[in-house]
Amino acid sequence: MQVNDFLRYTINGVRAQRLRSFLTALGIGVGIGAVVLLTSLGEGLHHFILAEFSQFGTNLIAINPGKVTTHGISGALVSNVRPLTIEDTESLKKLPQILDTVSVVQGNAAIEAGSHQRRTTIYGVDASASRVWKFAVATGRFLPDDPPRAARSFAILGSKVRQELFGSTQALGMRVRIGGELFRVIGTMESKGQLLGFDLDDAVYIPASKALALFNRESLMEIDLLHSTNSSSSVVAEQVRKVLAGRHGSEDFTITTQEKMLDVLGGVLGTLTIAVGALGGISLLVGGVGILTIMSIAVNERTGEIGLLRALGVGRNQILALFLGEAVVLAAIGGLAGLGLGVGGSWFVSLLVPALPSHTSWGYVVSAELLAAFVGLVAGVLPARRAARMHPVEALRTE
Amino acid sequence: MIHLQHIERIFLVGDEEVHALSDVSMTASDGEYIAIMGPSGSGKSSLLNIIGLLDRPDNGSYELDGIKVSELDEQQQAEIRRHKIGFVFQFFHLVPRLTAFDNIALPLMLSGIKQEERQVRVTAALAAFGLSNRAGHRPDQLSGGQRQRVAIARATIMQPSVILADEPTGNLDRSSGIEVAEILEELNRQGITLIMVTHDPDLGRRARRQILMVDGRIEHDK
Structure with a gap:
């Protein structure tokens, strides 16, 4: 039997029961649609979050005081932890692979400009922070x-703080009061x-020592x-x-590399x-059960046809292949519809x-x-095997 | 040439063994016209199924055109059925979703013959059986006589050496029945061996050789 004839015969079998085939394929279609839609959203979220985190660059290393160990108590709580100092930062700066360092102190304080006051997050950083974090001015x-210990009292305002404190008026060169x-x-x-x-x-960004x-x-x-990108x-x-x-x-202290963090995050999101x-x-799976049911019914209904095919010289294996083929065609049609549903659905959601x-x-x-076709194949095995095992005489007797 | 020797076929009905065929031996030469007759349950259909390789005997040997077919495996028997044997059934057994053309083309398609050759052979067959204007009709749009003619066209499209007909007129009115019988006899005149199972004595009498079966045995062969 030629391949195109095989396809024509199986598709013909599917088409002979239009409504029934449509409903069965719909079952698979909904399943594939759900898979495509959900994985699209999952992938989108994955890309989105990774992009959010890697906007600071991937060759970042963060050092925090205190060692998180398995002792049950964080090292930060034990009194003999030495603080991370600006001098530590300076010493790390001398390492050949380190391009830039930022000392970070963070806290909350009130900032006043004229009659406006606002509580905001204050970052104590170095001149290098805008380069390391890729913040643009x-x-x-x-x-x-x-010099880190003798920095002048300058402040850089985040766009929202600037807007809140100065509105449309000029902020550059103005004096602000931060924590007095x-x-x-x-x-x-x-x-x-x-x-x-x-x-x-x-x-608001101010020097770390301040x-x-x-x-x-x-x-x-x-x-x-x-660190430089050519060293791991x-x-x-x-x-x-x-x-x-x-x-x-x-x-x-605890060292966290951005690369490792992104790896872990990527793994979780994956x-x-x-x-x-x-x-x-x-x-x-439910769609697969639908195919199993419909193919079982089809084999029952077409017992006479199976007997005829056997009489015309079709072997058991070919009968098996014909009914498996029909199940796969059914599932593949459903799968294609499901792809449409899923892709269209995710497009609609993004709208x-x-x-x-x-x-x-x-x-x-x-x-x-491929999964849809595989589901069809698996679901088709039982009915197709029953068709193949039928005794031709018994099969011909039913009409 | 069909040669059966000491064929036995036993069915289990409940826990009782029923001898559908017991020690049946017969020979049919090429081009013979045989009617197998007998009451229901006499084993005439079982005999036809064995000859048609649809069923295997429990005992005995079967030779078809010099091949010991009873020793072949399932796939090889399917090959023999495809090329040497044509079946005509009481209930036609046409595939309802296929047109008359496609039903006749079915054996050609299953054996992988190319579309162009199928077109030629099926068109010729349709013309030979007076079905040219019915090519695109599905079985439910055909009369009983036309359906059986489609079935006979299908049975002969592979140019078999034997046609096995199981009550070919059993589901037809009288005139269609006679018409179908005449078509089968015409094929027989062209050299095809025709073996027909029937319990219609009128039809049986038309055959040159009649085998009467009773209780799984050949009672009478003339």
């Missing part, structure tokens, strides 16, 4: 490269939007390092660990995508909720269609 300039101390505004930031609910624009004094702290909250972050992290452990006498895909897979990212990857689309 909208007007003026970022903090100057002053005077700062001069020398720059404003471009809008960065939100990251997981934190408004990056509702912030922030330490403002919040009456000795210790930095974090040191961020930007784990190697750099190891060197950083050696230098700091030498200075502190023990490893009382699992999420597969999980929602599997959820859609359940409806696919309705533009904030919800969706990303249909062709890999998922192709594997969803």
Whole structure:
């Protein structure tokens, strides 16, 4: 039997019962549609979140005080932890692979400008922060490269703070009062939007040493390092660990590389995508049961035809192939419809909720269609085997 | 040439063994016209199924055109059925969703013969059986006589050496029945061996050789 005749015969069998075939294929279609739609949303979320995090660059290393160990108590709570200092930052800066360092102190304080007052997040940082975090300045300039312990009282305003305090009037060169101390505004930031609910624009940047004094702290909250892209972050992290452990006498700090964090995050999001895909897979399973049922009915109804085919010299294996082929065709048609449903659905969702990212990857689309055909194949096995095992005499007797 | 020797066929009905065929031996030469007759349950259909390789005997040997077909496996028997044997059934057994043309073309399609050749052969067959203007009709749009003619066209499209007909007129009115019988006899005159199962004595009398079966045995062969 030629391939095109085989296809014609099986498609003919599917077409002979239009409504029934349509409903059965619909079952698979809904399943595939659900898989495609859900994985599209999952993939979209994946891309979205990774993009949010990697906007700061992937060759970042963060050092936080205190070692998270398995002792049950965070090292930060134990009194013999030495604070991370600006001097630690300076010593790390000397490492050959380290391009830039940022000392970070963060806190909340009131900022006043004229009659306006606002509580906002204050970041104590270095001149390098705008380079390391890829923050662009909208007007003026970022903090100057002053000696870290003797920085001048300059402040850079986030776009929202600028808007709230100064409105449409000029902010550059104005004096503001932060926690009672005077700062001069020398720059404003471009809008960065939100990251997981934190408004990056509702912030003010001042030198780290000033922030330490403002919040009456000795210790930095974090040191961020930007390393060159031609050395792997784990190697750099190891060197950083050696230098700091030498200075502190023990490893009382935690090193987090952005690369590792993105890996973990990517892994979690990938699992999420597969999980929602599997959820859609359940409806696919139901569709498969539908095919099993309909093919069983078809085999019953067409017993006479099976007997005839046997009499015309068709072997058992060919009967098996014919009915399997019909189940696969049924499922594949449903699968194609499902692809339409899924892709259209995710397009529709992105129209309705533009904030919800969706990303249909062709890999998922192709594997969803293959999955549909596979479901048809598996669902067709039982009925097709029954058809193949029929005794031709018995089969011919039924009419 | 059909050669059956000591054929036995036993069915289990409940826990009782029923001898559908017991020690049946017969020979049919090429081009013979045989009617197998007998009451219901006498084993005439069982005999036809064995000859048609639709069923295997429990005992005995069967030779068709010099091939010991009772020793072949399922796939090889299917090949023999395809090329040497044509079946005509009481209930026609046309595929309801296919047109007359496609029903006749079915054996050609199943054996992988190309579309162009199928077109030629089926068109010729349609003309030979007076069905040219019915080519595009489905079975439910055809009369009983036309359906059986389609079935006979299908049975002969592979140019078999034997036609096995099981009550070919049993589901037809009298005039259509006679018409179908004449078509089968015409094929027989062209050299095809015709073996027909019937319990219609009028039809049986038309055959040159009649085999009467009773209780799974050949009672009478003349």
